Amino acid sequence: MSMAVRERRTEIAVLKTLGFPSSLVMGLILGEAILIGALGGALGLFLGRGMIAALPSLPFIGDAVRAFPNLGLSFGVGGLGFAVALFLGVAAGFVPSLLAYRARITEMLRQV
Amino acid sequence: MALPISYNVRNLTVRWQVTLLSIAGIGLVVAVFVVLLAMVSGFRLALRATGIPGNAMVVQRGSADELTSWVLLNQRQLIVVDSRVARDKDGQPLASPEMVVVTNLPRRVDGMSTNVTLRGVSPKAFEVRGGIEIVKGRSFTPGLYEVIVGERIASG
Numbered sequence: 364m365s366m367a368v369r370e371r372r373t374e375i376a377v378l379k380t381l382g383f384p385s386s387l388v389m390g391l392i393l394g395e396a397i398l399i400g401a402l403g404g405a406l407g408l409f410l411g412r413g414m415i416a417a418l419p420s421l422p423f424i425g426d427a428v429r430a431f432p433n434l435g436l437s438f439g440v441g442g443l444g445f446a447v448a449l450f451l452g453v454a455a456g457f458v459p460s461l462l463a464y465r466a467r468i469t470e471m472l473r474q475v
Numbered sequence: 476m477a478l479p480i481s482y483n484v485r486n487l488t489v490r491w492q493v494t495l496l497s498i499a500g501i502g503l504v505v506a507v508f509v510v511l512l513a514m515v516s517g518f519r520l521a522l523r524a525t526g527i528p529g530n531a532m533v534v535q536r537g538s539a540d541e542l543t544s545w546v547l548l549n550q551r552q553l554i555v556v557d558s559r560v561a562r563d564k565d566g567q568p569l570a571s572p573e574m575v576v577v578t579n580l581p582r583r584v585d586g587m588s589t590n591v592t593l594r595g596v597s598p599k600a601f602e603v604r605g606g607i608e609i610v611k612g613r614s615f616t617p618g619l620y621e622v623i624v625g626e627r628i629a630s631g
Contacts, residue, residue, distance in 0.1 A: 391483045403498045407505025414510045444509035
């Protein structure tokens with residue numbers, strides 16, 4: 364996220380120059396990070412479900428896993444996984460968005 | 476208001492490599508996390524489903540599980556007649572002295588050796604443990620070389 368914001372310093376400066384409030388700019392970056400987090404979470408749940416389905420047929424781990432019949436992706440576990448993804452998104456986006464919120468337009472436009 | 480948002484979404488598609496990498500990164504983390512959590516909850520469910528809250532297990536001092544515990548015969552008698560042990564309607568203590576060993580037997584499918592837990596029990600075990608159902612055949616006769624085999628082992 365920091366890289367994505369750093370690449371767009373001038374664009375953010377232009378947005379601010381046009382009159383968009385700093386809070387909106389911050390929200391945009393944060394929203395983008397959360398969107399990526401949500402998409403990642405969905406992908407993760409999808410992958411995780413596939414891995415759980417494939418686990419019992421693996422050579423070594425399979426034997427241990429097969430002994431426990433009720434292995435599945437429950438709602439609680441899935442929800443927690445998705446929450447972790449959202450948290451990762453927020454955590455990754457918070458500092459860059461705060462920097463963009465605080466940054467002065469002149470400084471951002473200087474290094475074109 | 477719509478402009479900045481569409482700009483934002485377009486930004487994600489223009490920098491699609493970075494976006495995809497981020498999504499894949501978070502996705503992998505979440506996948507591993509979810510699989511581990513599912514295993515943990517699966518193990519916990521399995522352990523909880525086979526335990527009864529009213530049952531206490533007595534093991535040798537210093538042992539954390541049955542396998543490493545060795546309770547001598549005279550001590551076993553002391554434990555069984557202890558007043559804190561529940562009694563059945565005939566006044567007999569609801570206690571089941573048991574012995575657990577791990578044996579090594581060939582697997583039917585590929586002949587590879589695998590660990591099989593063998594539990595020697597007293598006839599009281601059925602009442603004490605509960606939840607044991609003979610699906611096929613009859614129960615073992617005490618004193619003879621007979622075993623009850625779990626459904627999963629019998630079918631596998």
